[in-house]
Protein backbone atom coordinates (compact mmCIF):
# COMPACT_ATOMS: atom_id res chain seq x y z
CA UNK A 299 0.00 0.00 0.00
CA UNK A 300 1.32 3.41 -0.93
CA UNK A 301 2.25 5.60 1.99
CA UNK A 302 2.24 9.37 2.56
CA UNK A 303 5.40 11.41 2.42
CA UNK A 304 6.61 14.90 3.06
CA UNK A 305 9.06 16.04 0.38
CA UNK A 306 11.42 18.63 1.73
CA UNK A 307 13.53 21.21 0.03
CA UNK A 308 16.95 21.37 1.71
CA UNK A 309 18.49 24.87 1.58
CA UNK A 310 16.27 27.51 3.18
CA UNK A 311 13.84 24.87 4.45
CA UNK A 312 15.77 22.27 6.52
CA UNK A 313 19.03 24.18 6.76
CA UNK A 314 19.92 27.82 6.57
CA UNK A 315 20.40 29.17 3.07
CA UNK A 316 23.96 30.43 2.75
CA UNK A 317 24.41 30.97 -0.97
CA UNK A 318 26.25 27.87 -2.15
CA UNK A 319 26.89 25.55 0.75
CA UNK A 320 30.46 24.51 0.04
CA UNK A 321 31.88 23.71 3.49
CA UNK A 322 30.43 21.40 6.13
CA UNK A 323 31.07 23.96 8.88
CA UNK A 324 28.59 26.30 7.15
CA UNK A 325 25.81 23.70 7.50
CA UNK A 326 23.28 24.95 10.06
CA UNK A 327 19.99 23.22 10.77
CA UNK A 328 17.21 25.61 11.73
CA UNK A 329 16.48 25.40 15.49
CA UNK A 330 13.10 23.71 14.76
CA UNK A 331 14.26 21.22 12.12
CA UNK A 332 14.84 18.25 14.45
CA UNK A 333 11.50 18.64 16.24
CA UNK A 334 9.61 19.14 12.99
CA UNK A 335 11.10 15.97 11.44
CA UNK A 336 10.47 14.00 14.61
CA UNK A 337 6.77 14.96 14.50
CA UNK A 338 6.54 13.82 10.88
CA UNK A 339 8.13 10.45 11.69
CA UNK A 340 5.83 9.97 14.66
CA UNK A 341 2.83 10.62 12.39
CA UNK A 342 4.05 7.98 9.93
CA UNK A 343 5.28 10.15 7.07
CA UNK A 344 8.21 9.13 4.93
CA UNK A 345 10.61 12.09 4.77
CA UNK A 346 12.41 12.75 1.50
CA UNK A 347 14.77 15.58 0.59
CA UNK A 348 14.32 16.99 -2.93
CA UNK A 349 17.09 19.47 -3.72
CA UNK A 350 18.52 21.26 -6.77
CA UNK A 351 22.31 21.32 -6.53
CA UNK A 352 23.34 23.35 -9.57
CA UNK A 353 26.57 24.16 -7.71
CA UNK A 354 27.69 20.74 -8.95
CA UNK A 355 27.04 21.71 -12.58
CA UNK A 356 28.80 25.02 -11.93
CA UNK A 357 31.88 23.19 -10.68
CA UNK A 358 31.68 24.80 -7.21
CA UNK A 359 31.20 21.48 -5.40
CA UNK A 360 31.32 17.85 -6.52
CA UNK A 361 28.81 15.07 -5.94
CA UNK A 362 30.96 13.57 -3.20
CA UNK A 363 30.49 16.78 -1.26
CA UNK A 364 26.69 16.63 -1.74
CA UNK A 365 26.80 13.14 -0.18
CA UNK A 366 28.99 14.47 2.66
CA UNK A 367 26.41 17.17 3.44
CA UNK A 368 23.64 14.57 3.57
CA UNK A 369 25.79 12.31 5.73
CA UNK A 370 26.39 15.24 8.08
CA UNK A 371 22.65 15.99 8.30
CA UNK A 372 22.06 12.30 9.16
CA UNK A 373 24.78 12.47 11.81
CA UNK A 374 23.18 15.50 13.44
CA UNK A 375 19.79 13.76 13.49
CA UNK A 376 21.16 10.54 15.01
CA UNK A 377 19.45 9.49 18.22
CA UNK A 378 16.85 12.29 18.04
CA UNK A 379 13.94 10.31 16.57
CA UNK A 380 14.14 12.58 13.52
CA UNK A 381 15.23 11.08 10.21
CA UNK A 382 15.50 11.72 6.49
CA UNK A 383 14.57 8.51 4.70
CA UNK A 384 16.07 9.36 1.32
CA UNK A 385 17.86 12.20 -0.44
CA UNK A 386 17.38 13.10 -4.11
CA UNK A 387 19.36 15.87 -5.76
CA UNK A 388 19.62 17.32 -9.24
CA UNK A 389 23.22 18.16 -10.24
CA UNK A 390 22.27 19.48 -13.71
CA UNK A 391 22.22 22.89 -15.31
CA UNK A 392 21.61 23.61 -18.99
CA UNK A 393 24.57 26.00 -19.20
CA UNK A 394 27.06 23.83 -17.34
CA UNK A 395 30.63 23.81 -18.62
CA UNK A 396 30.88 20.17 -17.47
CA UNK A 397 29.41 18.05 -20.22
CA UNK A 398 27.79 15.32 -18.17
CA UNK A 399 25.82 17.88 -16.15
CA UNK A 400 24.81 19.98 -19.16
CA UNK A 401 21.30 18.73 -19.85
CA UNK A 402 17.67 19.62 -19.95
CA UNK A 403 16.76 17.06 -17.30
CA UNK A 404 13.48 15.89 -15.80
CA UNK A 405 14.77 16.27 -12.25
CA UNK A 406 15.59 19.96 -11.84
CA UNK A 407 12.80 21.62 -9.86
CA UNK A 408 10.21 22.87 -10.86
CA UNK A 409 10.11 19.64 -12.92
CA UNK A 410 8.58 16.81 -10.88
CA UNK A 411 11.16 14.13 -11.78
CA UNK A 412 12.70 13.67 -8.33
CA UNK A 413 9.33 13.37 -6.58
CA UNK A 414 8.13 10.94 -9.24
CA UNK A 415 11.27 8.83 -8.85
CA UNK A 416 10.85 8.80 -5.06
CA UNK A 417 7.21 7.72 -5.38
CA UNK A 418 8.23 4.80 -7.63
CA UNK A 419 11.22 3.71 -5.56
CA UNK A 420 9.70 4.12 -2.11
CA UNK A 421 6.05 3.31 -3.00
CA UNK A 422 4.71 6.71 -1.95
CA UNK A 423 1.31 8.17 -2.81
CA UNK A 424 1.60 11.75 -4.10
CA UNK A 425 -2.08 12.41 -3.42
CA UNK A 426 -1.48 11.84 0.32
CA UNK A 427 1.82 13.75 0.30
CA UNK A 428 3.13 17.30 0.53
CA UNK A 429 6.05 19.28 -0.83
CA UNK A 430 7.49 21.93 1.49
CA UNK A 431 9.97 24.52 0.26
CA UNK A 432 11.02 28.14 0.48
CA UNK A 433 10.77 28.96 -3.24
CA UNK A 434 7.90 29.08 -5.68
CA UNK A 435 9.70 26.47 -7.79
CA UNK A 436 9.21 24.06 -4.87
CA UNK A 437 5.48 24.77 -4.91
CA UNK A 438 5.41 24.32 -8.70
CA UNK A 439 7.28 21.02 -8.36
CA UNK A 440 4.75 19.69 -5.85
CA UNK A 441 1.86 20.82 -8.04
CA UNK A 442 3.36 19.10 -11.09
CA UNK A 443 3.82 15.88 -9.10
CA UNK A 444 0.29 15.95 -7.67
CA UNK A 445 1.20 16.59 -4.03
CA UNK A 446 0.00 19.32 -1.70
CA UNK A 447 2.38 22.28 -1.63
CA UNK A 448 3.42 24.51 1.26
CA UNK A 449 5.64 27.57 0.91
CA UNK A 450 7.76 28.50 3.93
CA UNK A 451 9.23 31.96 4.45
CA UNK A 452 12.49 30.78 6.05
CA UNK A 453 14.60 31.41 2.94
CA UNK A 454 15.49 34.55 1.01
CA UNK A 455 12.69 34.48 -1.57
CA UNK A 456 10.15 37.25 -1.08
CA UNK A 457 8.56 37.44 -4.50
CA UNK A 458 4.92 36.72 -5.14
CA UNK A 459 3.76 33.63 -6.99
CA UNK A 460 4.25 33.27 -10.73
CA UNK A 461 1.03 33.67 -12.71
CA UNK A 462 -1.40 30.84 -12.05
CA UNK A 463 0.52 29.19 -9.20
CA UNK A 464 -0.97 28.84 -5.75
CA UNK A 465 0.34 27.29 -2.53
CA UNK A 466 -1.99 25.38 -0.21
CA UNK A 467 -0.48 27.35 2.65
CA UNK A 468 2.18 30.02 3.14
CA UNK A 469 3.79 29.78 6.58
CA UNK A 470 6.85 31.08 8.39
CA UNK A 471 8.89 27.91 8.66
CA UNK A 472 9.03 24.12 8.59
CA UNK A 473 7.61 23.74 12.10
CA UNK A 474 4.50 25.70 11.14
CA UNK A 475 4.27 23.71 7.91
CA UNK A 476 4.40 20.41 9.83
CA UNK A 477 1.66 21.61 12.20
CA UNK A 478 -0.49 22.51 9.21
CA UNK A 479 0.18 19.13 7.52
CA UNK A 480 -0.61 17.14 10.66
CA UNK A 481 -3.90 18.98 11.22
CA UNK A 482 -4.82 18.56 7.59
CA UNK A 483 -4.07 14.83 7.43
CA UNK A 484 -5.87 14.23 10.73
CA UNK A 485 -8.95 15.86 9.20
CA UNK A 486 -8.82 13.73 6.07
CA UNK A 487 -8.25 10.46 7.97
CA UNK A 488 -11.27 10.98 10.23
CA UNK A 489 -13.54 12.11 7.40
Ligand SMILES: [Mg+2]
Pocket residue numbers: 307308309310311431432433453
Ligand atom coordinates in the same frame (compact mmCIF):
# COMPACT_ATOMS: atom_id res chain seq x y z
MG1 LIG B 1 15.42 26.30 -0.96
Ligand SMILES: [Zn+2]
Pocket residue numbers: 388389390403404405406
Ligand atom coordinates in the same frame (compact mmCIF):
# COMPACT_ATOMS: atom_id res chain seq x y z
ZN1 LIG C 1 18.53 17.12 -13.09
